Amino acid sequence: MDRTIAGFDQLARFWLERAPARGVVARLDESIERALRDHDYPPAVKTILRHLAGAAVLLASNLKQPATIVLQAQGSGDVPLLCVEATQALTFRAYANVRSEAKVADDATLADLVDRGGKGRFILTIDPDVGQMYQGIVAMEYATVAENLQSYLSNSQQTDTRVWLREDGEALEACLLERLPDHATGDDMKAWDQLVAAMDGTFEQPFMPFPYSEWLNFTFASDDVRLHPAQPVAFACPCSMSRVLNALKLVGAEELMPLAQERGSIDTRCEFCGQSYQVSQASLIELFANSSASTAPGSQTLQ
Numbered sequence: 637m638d639r640t641i642a643g644f645d646q647l648a649r650f651w652l653e654r655a656p657a658r659g660v661v662a663r664l665d666e667s668i669e670r671a672l673r674d675h676d677y678p679p680a681v682k683t684i685l686r687h688l689a690g691a692a693v694l695l696a697s698n699l700k701q702p703a704t705i706v707l708q709a710q711g712s713g714d715v716p717l718l719c720v721e722a723t724q725a726l727t728f729r730a731y732a733n734v735r736s737e738a739k740v741a742d743d744a745t746l747a748d749l750v751d752r753g754g755k756g757r758f759i760l761t762i763d764p765d766v767g768q769m770y771q772g773i774v775a776m777e778y779a780t781v782a783e784n785l786q787s788y789l790s791n792s793q794q795t796d797t798r799v800w801l802r803e804d805g806e807a808l809e810a811c812l813l814e815r816l817p818d819h820a821t822g823d824d825m826k827a828w829d830q831l832v833a834a835m836d837g838t839f840e841q842p843f844m845p846f847p848y849s850e851w852l853n854f855t856f857a858s859d860d861v862r863l864h865p866a867q868p869v870a871f872a873c874p875c876s877m878s879r880v881l882n883a884l885k886l887v888g889a890e891e892l893m894p895l896a897q898e899r900g901s902i903d904t905r906c907e908f909c910g911q912s913y914q915v916s917q918a919s920l921i922e923l924f925a926n927s928s929a930s931t932a933p934g935s936q937t938l939q
């Protein structure tokens with residue numbers, strides 16, 4: 637099978653000619669494998685990160701300006717943080733903080749991992765390249781990424797939104813369906829319910845490794861599915877020495893200079909991609925000599 641023709645590592649938006657909805661479908665394969673390759677996460681953590689990556693890419697495809705979507709699940713469980721960032725260019729990276737003593741069951745759900753006590757939080761941040769950051773935080777009320785996200789979206793956007801995610805242990809398929817506004821009549825609500833039921837039926841099936849153009853047509857057999865051209869999805873980590881220096885600037889000279897004097901350098905590592913960065917004592921002296929009060933704004937990212 638040709639994985640490009642089948643739509644792997646691609647995202648495509650679609651709309652229906654005769655129904656009040658539009659959607660996005662994405663398939664991650666080598667991109668998510670690459671994003672997780674250098675991490676020794678338990679299988680359940682990798683599964684949830686795949687789901688978060690699929691969800692983040694769907695959301696990133698809706699961005700109207702250059703920005704980064706950050707999806708985080710936070711709590712006090714064995715995995716207190718899972719984080720995926722996706723950009724408007726449809727690149728993404730993923731990270732989880734797994735406690736060293738954690739014993740994670742292979743079938744653990746998002747809620748199991750992050751907080752069994754029900755105190756987990758689901759956080760969606762939109763961080764534009766230019767302009768104000770937006771952040772929405774909700775209690776983690778559901779066990780899965782898809783349920784938490786669609787609940788959040790339906791409440792915040794005041795339009796019905798459904799999210800489906802499924803995988804085969806390697807590749808992940810993600811779909812978002814959104815009811816279009818101005819169709820809130822009884823008939824259109826019925827039409828929407830039928831669309832959701834049709835997609836529920838499709839996603840109850842095992843992962844189908846054939847082109848989504850085929851299964852979309854099959855799912856919405858009574859409608860005309862119109863696909864926009866597919867866009868590539870890829871892993872990319874934007875970490876760099878200049879971001880590391882910005883982060884160190886925020887930590888401050890008082891904390892870092894004694895360490896640098898003792899060790900000769902400050903060694904740090906990108907939590908997302910594993911890239912190592914070594915900042916010499918001389919570079920730090922220069923950094924703090926040149927630093928005025930101007931520092932990069934605080935960000936959710938680690939590098």
Ligand SMILES: [Zn+2]
Pocket residue numbers: 873874875906907908909910911939
């Ligand atoms: Zn990195």
